[in-house]
Amino acid sequence: MSQNPAHQAFARSDRSPFGVWWWTMDRWLLGAVAALLVLGVLMSFAASPAAAARMDLGDPFYFALRQCVFAAAGAAVLLGASLLDDRGVRRAAFFVYLAAILIMAALPFIGHSAKGATRWLELGGFTLQPSEFMKPALIVLVAWMFAEAQKGQGVPGVTIAFVLFGISVALLLIQPDVGQTILISIAFGAAFWMAGVPISWVMGLGVLSISGLASTYFLFPHVASRVDRFINP
Structure with a gap:
């Protein structure tokens, strides 16, 4: 059975950079990386208060916020690199x-x-x-x-x-x-x-x-x- 084109973000005939990316990327791998990023951010929120208190930092989520910035930057670099031929x-x-x-x-x-x-x-x-x-x-x-x-x-x-x-x-x-x-x-x-x-x-x-x-x-x-x-x- 063929898939309904309306359910796809890009048609298979679309040769634009995003169209080619959509049909050639490894979605399972991309999903696994996204899950790791989310898990890392969640774990940083759990560990940040204790680490911040030990180092006498005013913000208990200092390290968690830094991790969010790094995760966002890493995701941007990952998606940008995946668009390269x-x-x-x-x-x-x-x-x-x-x-x-x-x-x-x-x-x-x-x-x-x-x-x-x-x-x-x-x-x-x-x-x-x-x-x-x-x-x-x-x-x-x-x-x-x-x-x-x-x-x-x-x-x-x-x-x-x-x-x-x-x-x-x-x-x-x-x-x-x-x-x-x-x-x-x-x-x-x-x-x-x-x-x-x-x-x-x-x-x-x-x-x-x-x-x-x-x-x-x-x-x-x-x-x-x-x-x-x-x-x-």
Whole structure:
């Protein structure tokens, strides 16, 4: 049975940006993200009074209101990004990655330090962590490069992907941020695996990753301290 066109916001023949978006978006995924946003806001209203009282803030819903602002901004960015076509996504990922990498490179000089790490940039009372923007942009770029390498047109996509990954890891370890390094390494490995590379390459990358993770115990005192406390509280 065909659906009644009157029940649809846009006709299937509508090739406008919003029409194409309506028929190509993953509505289940969009609904799940919206549910997470709403749940996060509700939980912030439950937790905000206790946190505000502990920090002697006058407004008990100070953190909840901040969360509302962040949720609205995140929803706007999400919907705007979902309207981009493939080329637009690649271009946006490139500029976001470039901007995030430049800021990460400048963090040792202009960044905000806390608990032995310099990962944040203070802007008008807000703290911004550029590595959070770098992560999704990096995955889009390396997936693009792996796809270009598979076309066999002479583009050194695999080499470029590894260079982008290496730059990101180096800047994360300078902060230092071992957790983020592990996350992007897992994501990079998954993209590498789905690119259809030989299993020997994947195994080699896995051995290298495990060796690098083990070396953090000897290179970073805070990692060694956390591991020691976990083994012997």
